[in-house]
Amino acid sequence: MPHDHLSPSGHPYRKDDDHPLTYWQTMEIAVRELLVEKGVLTPAQITAQIEAMDARSPANGAAVVARAWVDPDFKARLLQDASAASREMGFDIGPLHLIAVENTKEIHNLIVCTLCSCYPRNLLGLPPDWYKTRAYRSRAVREPRKVLEEFGLSLSKETQIRVHDSTADMRYIVLPARPDGTDNLSEADLAALVTRDSMIGTGLPKQP
């Protein structure tokens, strides 16, 4: 095996990006520099916004889910208007129109955006790479049960699957069912059980 493509640790080197900027990369740089030159934005504001985007994580959504598990009134408000309920908890979700869909013993919800990569970023942070792949986007609507099995989730025929295709202005979060045997857990301990995938529908919360 040739060793010149491997680092001393045995991992392949990542190829350097020695290619010209793409059209849209050039466009982004041009627009950003113009906005700064014309005094519309400062570099510090741009950095702050990138940091704000990077700071969003699935922990925000997990906190919302855990609150819904312990507070039935909050859960009702979440299912009625998930944007308002998230803001009520202090999350700055911008103009996001959020819908929460509830998993029960009879119903399992799965979120996908077949047209692009719509995802509740303002609440959950950046989507996982697989969420944006053509394979997930096309197969989640076509054979959701098989896709879920590949995620390690085997659902009985008695469970109805509801797939939600985020085609327009709404974004979706799954409210997973609270795991059994968690009656004595605190809200913070419950939140630690809520995984990103359980809020997309490709997983279930962890067991305590």
Add this chain to the structure above:
Amino acid sequence: MADRVRVKTMMPPGHVRTPTYLRGKEGVIERTLGRFKNPEQLAYGLPADEKPLYRVRFTMGEVWGDQAECPTDTLDAEIYAHWLERL
């Protein structure tokens, strides 16, 4: 808007948010979402009309026919009013 609707089968070019796999399919209005600017204009920086937006629920049997994994599973999508005809 009637409860039962069919997605129009038109195929216009442009930034269309109605997935092709749902065109011609029949479903029921799951909920109304309010009025939103038409992305078919908005995407091009044009003045955009506000269109009513609906969540429409389809059965997998309706969408995929005999090929459905489980015909009673459902699929919800957001469809603008101008893409729907009442049944």
